[in-house]
Amino acid sequence: MYTRAYKSAVTVPPLLWVTAFLLVPYALLFCYSVWSVSAQQTIVHNWSLQNYVQLIRNPTYLSVLFRSLRIAAAVTLLALLLGYPLAYFLSFHAAGRKDLLYQLVIIPLWASYLVRGYAWKTILGSDGVLNGLLQYLHITRHPVEFFLYSPFAVVLTLTHIYTPFTFLPIYASLEHIPRNLVEASHDLGASPWSTFRRVVLPLSLPGVLAGATFAFVLTLGDFLAPLLVGGASGIMISNIVVSLFGAAYNWPLGAAISLCMLLLVMGLLFATERLERKLTLS
């Protein structure tokens, strides 16, 4: 069969990779999360759970976490509501324009995230495109302030950024539905609407789930959009982590938050994967 040299050539690089880029960082993260910072701004290497206690005691962290979850849920919902009809149209009704439209949906992914964030900043700002338009049309007299620097702006920006990520798995799952199932459904007397509800939608649920997971997890960990368009009221949990590792110089607390987020996301991924497998099997 395979020689020993071949086997090690195949297995050693991934092992090294996993160790260097996953196991060691996670171990470090864990260590930092149980250490603490002294009054002299040095790291104290004594094990304690005080960072975690602080997380639960301090209402700021929890409220920001809940806001992050709410924003993530809103982005997920909006991305699904935008992504699913788009994917459905492309897969079932776009015919010859399919490839072109698909590329048009994908193209924004090649533009830098930062560019898209700044684009929304220019659109939503008080001197922005949207306010300019509203005043030009005499709908408003003064610039509307809440467009920018609000959770609304964060949701809008992230929905724009992550909708292609929800679109892709949904589109893939729709493309995988054998078309003769749709024909069989019509043949058996089900109307187009009923066919969608009873055949297409159930068979595309794994894609919906994968797309929802993408949007939710990516939004939950996002810190650039709140930084660019969120303002004080749009702060998310990752912004706190960033500041704890930066200006605040409290790596241990930052590490504790990170670890909690990591566990939360892993639990979520685990649950959706199980659900997805159940959906595909039945």
Add this chain to the structure above:
Amino acid sequence: MTSTRAENAAASVRTDSLLSIREVVKRFGSRPVLRNISLEVASGEFLTILGESGSGKTTLLRLIAGFEQLDGGEIWIGRDRLDQIPPHRRPVNTVFQSYALFPHLSVFDNIAYGLRAKNIAKAEIPNRVAQALAMVKMSEFSKSPPARLSGGQQQRIALARALVNRPGVLLLDEPLSALDANLRRQMQTELKALQREVGITFIFVTHDQEEAMALSDRIALLRSGFLEQVAEPRQIYGQPASAYVAQFIGQTNLLRADVKDQVARAGPLIWRTAEISHQVVFSLRPECIRLVAHGAMPQAADDSTARFRARILNQAFGGAMDTLELDCGTRQIVRARIASPGPLCGEHEFEFRAGDAIAVREESSA
């Protein structure tokens, strides 16, 4: 010979017609797929649409089911214009080539699908499904997901799912082509028995001429968008309308003969015929050629039989029947199928009845 087209027309017009296909035309882009197809299907009939791949047979079926739109002509069922009804309201059901069972539904829910879509009373559904399952001998699989069934079992479920709706016409798109040979023969027998039992009109599409002959009341042979011949299996085999039909249904020898004074000559083969034109193509089935017993009185062929000497080029053993390749001289090769003659070589005498050489049209009706 010139009357075949009129005969075809006569064969396709039936007084007890249920489904009426009238001058149907279908194009894919600029490519014509069906060119002016007219066909009447009788109530309770088992009609097979037979043809090579690309002949348009599946397209014709999909037009009846409503998955494709006509480019010309009409399709009627009883007194209704079928081609103007959306597919989900047509009183026909389809058994798909790849079965197309819903993978997310159990066998029960697959079969109940059509009943629920038509808002059949909830209390009635379990009974109807149980009946349909019993009909295809699959009662114990009611709760299984389709993925757990074998190809033959999935086939039966697909059949039950279609028949449970009591369609006016059942459309079957090469339903047996994915099964292995033994199972396929078994399913053919069952399918035929089932059709007699339920009395529903079956329109069956296949490229397999043996299957078509074994199952059908009538065969409609389609060739690149034209109906080549519509007839009962025995007739289409015995009196093929064209050289193409003769070759497609079973094996045959096509003999290009010169006819003079009602005597046909194809190389060294000479026989009497009723034909009068100069150049005629004849179809002579290999099994119509007999080996003349050794030591039989050498005599000239009389009016009803043709006799010839030929050298055996090749003998292929085939169990009950051997296929011989015969060289009759002047490059006239014919094939003969003879019931286990034992090993042969050298020259032998053969004969056939003059009436077995059937005059056929050489070109299709195009």
